[in-house]
Amino acid sequence: MIDPEVQKARNMTFEINPVIVSRWSPRSFVSSEISDKDLFSLFESARWAPSSSNSQPWRFIYAKRDSQNWNDLFNLLIDFNKQWCADASALVVIVSRKNFENNNQPSLTHQFDTGAAWENLAIQAVSQGLVTHAMAGFDYVKAKTTLGVPDDFEVMAMVAIGKRGPKDKLSPELQARETPNTRKPLSEIVMDGKFGIKAKSL
Numbered sequence: 754m755i756d757p758e759v760q761k762a763r764n765m766t767f768e769i770n771p772v773i774v775s776r777w778s779p780r781s782f783v784s785s786e787i788s789d790k791d792l793f794s795l796f797e798s799a800r801w802a803p804s805s806s807n808s809q810p811w812r813f814i815y816a817k818r819d820s821q822n823w824n825d826l827f828n829l830l831i832d833f834n835k836q837w838c839a840d841a842s843a844l845v846v847i848v849s850r851k852n853f854e855n856n857n858q859p860s861l862t863h864q865f866d867t868g869a870a871w872e873n874l875a876i877q878a879v880s881q882g883l884v885t886h887a888m889a890g891f892d893y894v895k896a897k898t899t900l901g902v903p904d905d906f907e908v909m910a911m912v913a914i915g916k917r918g919p920k921d922k923l924s925p926e927l928q929a930r931e932t933p934n935t936r937k938p939l940s941e942i943v944m945d946g947k948f949g950i951k952a953k954s955l
């Protein structure tokens with residue numbers, strides 16, 4: 754069942770698994786704890802993503818709110834993101850191994866593979882009644898040193914995870930943005946055989 758809020762905001766051309774369209778990135782969180790079971794189920798779902806040669810380049814560095822490491826992750830964020838994710842239940846920095854482990858050759862697809870893992874995590878969160886919000890708005894250089902990320906790994910993104918909170922917790926500016934957004938039409942992103950050639954049936 755698709756939530757009426759999502760149904761209203763998001764038009765689909767074809768019917769898909771409701772959990773996919775139900776994932777969106779709210780900014781209001783209820784200040785609450787997340788259990789290891791709930792959090793690690795998200796990592797479990799990420800673990801089953803496909804990757805080139807099954808290289809599994811993804812790594813997840815997490816801090817739960819009120820934990821010793823929370824401030825290390827939180828303080829990496831730009832002020833815009835700090836203002837809304839202070840009540841998230843966990844922050845996760847996702848890093849990706851640039852070279853294959855077996856031969857140390859560069860992987861052309863490590864970001865692609867790690868992106869797939871993040872989406873698994875985000876979709877699983879929906880089915881657990883949780884929300885996720887990915888962020889690029891943080892200090893990537895400082896993240897590497899603060900979190901002790903080795904040089905053969907690249908910092909990809911940070912994710913706030915938690916329980917969705919009421920809209921009115923946010924500033925008026927952010928309240929106006931607290932709604933599922935939409936997407937480019939399929940006719941713009943799908944090409945028939947050659948770049949720029951639209952599919953006739955779209």
Ligand SMILES: Cc1cc2nc3c(=O)[nH]c(=O)nc-3n(C[C@H](O)[C@H](O)[C@H](O)COP(=O)(O)O)c2cc1C
Nearest residue numbers: 776777778779834886887888889890891910933934
């Ligand atoms: C890699 C990445 C970085 C993002 N960085 C930020 C960010 O720093 N701050 C923010 O508020 N939202 C950020 N977003 C959220 C996107 O704006 C959001 O995913 C996009 O508008 C699509 O909306 P939806 O996730 O609600 O479907 C980021 C999303 C991704 C995937």
